[in-house]
Amino acid sequence: MLNSNIREELLKCNNKQDIYKLLEGVTYPKTNQTSFSEEIIQLPASSGYSNMNVKTQGLYDLSFRVLLLLKFNGHVGLTPQNTGKSSYANNLHRLLARLYEITGQIKRMDDINNAHLEKYLSLRSDEVSPTTLSSEIYMLEEWITEANPKLPYFLRLDESLVSSTSLVNTIRENAAILDRQYRSGVGGVEKRLYPLDEMKSIVYEAINLIEEVSEDILNIAPIYVQSLQLTEARSRIYIYRSLKSMQAFKSHPQLIKLQNECKTTTNSKGITIKEPILQSIKSLEGACVLIGIIMTGMRVSEFTTLPRFPNFRQDEQYHLLTRLITKTASSEDGEELEMPIPKIGKSAIEILSKLVRIIDGQDEGNLIRSSIDTVHVEDVKSASSRCVNSIKNFCKYIGIKKNPTPHQLRHTMAFIIVYLSKGSGLELARLFLGHTSITMTLRYLGHYNHLYQTAIKELEEDDAKLLATVISDEIRGGNKLYGKKGEYITQEGVFMGSYAEEFGDLLELSIVGLVKQGKIAILQTPVCICIHDLSNPKAMNCQRGFDIADFTGERPLTARCEPGDCNNAVFTISDIQKLQQDQLVEEIPEEFKARLMRNMYVVNDGGLEEMMTPLEKIIKSYEMDIGA
Structure with a gap:
């Protein structure tokens, strides 16, 4: 002070x-x-x-x-x-x-x-x-x-x-x-999220580049850097002669083609030499930056200042990297966090270390320092910009117009960790991101809620169309609906002729429209269809624990439904017939019925009908309607 x-x-x-x-x-x-x-x-x-x-x-x-x-x-x-x-x-x-x-x-x-x-x-x-x-x-x-x-x-x-x-x-x-x-997770999402399908494609291409062709690029990079010390004409000749004499490239298509051109000609005239080499080096650098950030979850400012050739501690299954967290650290010096990273993440960091050593000849220093084709850069802001530009160069190289930002890579990996993990996923994501509070991690995941919400909404609308058609077809066919909600819809009656067609069409449109507006949920349970009023929490008593207002990635569980007692249940004739076929309701033997009816307590309580289960009563109602 x-x-x-x-x-x-x-x-x-x-x-x-x-x-x-x-x-x-x-x-x-x-x-x-x-x-x-x-x-x-x-x-x-x-x-x-x-x-x-x-x-x-x-x-x-x-x-x-x-x-x-x-x-x-x-x-x-x-x-x-x-x-x-x-x-x-x-x-x-x-x-x-x-x-x-x-x-x-x-x-x-x-x-x-x-x-x-x-x-x-x-x-x-x-x-x-x-x-x-x-x-x-x-x-x-x-x-x-x-x-x-x-x-x-x-x-x-x-x-x-x-x-x-x-x-x-x-x-x-x-x-x-x-x-x-x-x-x-609904406001400004387009700025924070990167489409997962495109991200998958980009990561696949980056991994492929690192695993398949990095050796060829690392072999040509020293020659290119040395050529920068020469005049334009001399540097071109130097690269040309080096390509003719050096060991053949093994896997990089553009470099193999370039080397073959050099070996089959007597001079370098007419051959585009420097551009494909620079492009290959930049693409490898961008692929490594992208994989390094997404596999470590580091902020770009933390990633740029990783030491070159960092020590990885090996345990039975993982490569463990110690990273320094500065933004949310409680001290000025930052806080260290040891974290497991996959083999490809380790490879990306090691290749970046080799590239920067080729550029400035130093084994020590920051992981991201200067560009292959510019003067050395010490400024941290420039290093962060270099990461952004490296990813952009790589995406351009593989034909992707809109590149992800380093921060979007963090968002993506946090989502994937929670999505693939059970129980401890949220805590794993917090540790991975280096957050001190689970609240910030939840905000990251909230960015992806809209993806879940959109997919589930579309799925529910598709289900609603199918189930609404099932219910409406019953009415069009002059059939009665059973269950408390079914009886409410048809008022325990049936529609005939044109009235049945008109009412069936109107009901189908109404159900689908209310689902789209988020006012009702229509679910297929194992024994019937349930139509829940989402504006009334008590209408979903069987779904206690499911908070429709605070989306958590779940859908209502149909196994929880209690259709016989449910005020939202709709039974079609086929539903009831299936109950009978599956023998979910066992008939009481006639001899036992006669004995029960001689018991005055049973008689005073309303007889055998009052002893029926809810499903038995629905089946009995149906059987009376068909005269069985």
């Missing part, structure tokens, strides 16, 4: 010069000793630091630096940890820079008024989501409530700035709606 004397003196400062004089030599914590007045602030990255060039002006520049100092020292709200410092600094810097564009130079920070903020919010609404904009509003509120009392008066914001700006409430309401949609 800042020295108490400095905080007291800060309140007494009257101008910019006073503040710079007071804070001269004071450094931002955990920023590689960056001092208060330096133009470039070094902010924590996943490994090392990234440079932030401060470009705000006037009082906005001063406010940015003072707020950052207070925030990082724990005097304003929660103190951001690790890469959270970079995120906070960038968001605050962008906010102040945009406000400066609207207000121009100001003498005091409380010169920013409602009209300025209204204009800012209106402009930003066209650029970002309400959720992002709501977080920016919160930064201003935090400034007012927690920073204002610690700032000199000329750096304080007007206390009514946020509360009296009309757009604020609208933005917050929209952000709340988006958050609810996010949690349920």
Whole structure:
């Protein structure tokens, strides 16, 4: 925390010069000793630091630096940890820079008024989501409530700035709606999800490339890198001669073809040499990045800073990799997590290690550092972008136009783990993703709920059409329906002629329409059809534990149905005949019936009919109708 004397003196400062004089030599914590007045602030990255060039002006520049100092020292709200410092600094810097564009130079920070903020919010609404904009509003509120009392008066914001700006409430309401949609997996899904069928195809191609042709690519890569030190003409000749003399490629079609062309000609004229080699190297790199991320579940910032040639601990079944989690770690140094990964994931990481060693000649360093065809890159942001571009290059290589993002790879694998696992799947997904809370894991899985929901909805609609036709055909055929719901539909009667046709058609359309609207569920049980009213939870008593409002991936279990007593049961004649054939109801012997009817307790309770089971009564009703 800042020295108490400095905080007291800060309140007494009257101008910019006073503040710079007071804070001269004071450094931002955990920023590689960056001092208060330096133009470039070094902010924590996943490994090392990234440079932030401060470009705000006037009082906005001063406010940015003072707020950052207070925030990082724990005097304003929660103190951001690790890469959270970079995120906070960038968001605050962008906010102040945009406000400066609207207000121009100001003498005091409380010169920013409602009209300025209204204009800012209106402009930003066209650029970002309400959720992002709501977080920016919160930064201003935090400034007012927690920073204002610690700032000199000329750096304080007007206390009514946020509360009296009309757009604020609208933005917050929209952000709340988006958050609810996010949690349920229906809002903005297209940005977070990648189609599973396409993902399957991409992963298959990536694995095939790694397993089948990586050796050929690793053999040509050193030659290509060495050629970059030569002029264009000399590098072309160097590669051409190397291809003629080196051992024959074994599996990569394009490289085999190129090598054959070189060996059967006397010079390199007319041969496209460098492009197919560069393309093959980039495709292998992209395949390895894709498989490495999806098999480890790492955030891209964590994956890029894996050490080259990491140690894999081998147990009886798995390769165990120790990864460093930084984003959700409780300490600045991050937290280590040992996790099992499949053999193909290990191969992808080892091949990437070999490629980067070929590029810069080093055995140690970060796993992702620089491109094969550019100068070495140290910046962490560039390394993350390299991962994104590598995946994009690979997808382009195999003919996929829209590539998945690294984060979508995490979402996909989390879903697959839970989908394929029983019981402990959710906890396995949490560990795999490196989440500290199961809540975040549930949000990941919620993104895929709509896939389940859509598939089940389509299945239920198809079932509804079939079952509605079965029920309606009974009515069209002049037959009676049995069971409590069946009797309700037909009022214990039958329809004849054109009335039967019309009522049957109307009933079929009504049932299908109500299923599509989500108002009823129609189920085929082992002995009948049940029509449940979804707006009435009590109508599904037999399905206790199934929460239709909070989808969990289950459908109602027909085995739970109690058709004889169910208010939702519909028995057709064929259903009843099947009951008879299966002998689910055993007839009481005539001799025993006679003995029972001589018992006054049986007679007083209504006779043998009151002793019948619900299914027996339904069968008896049918038999009386047909005169059996």
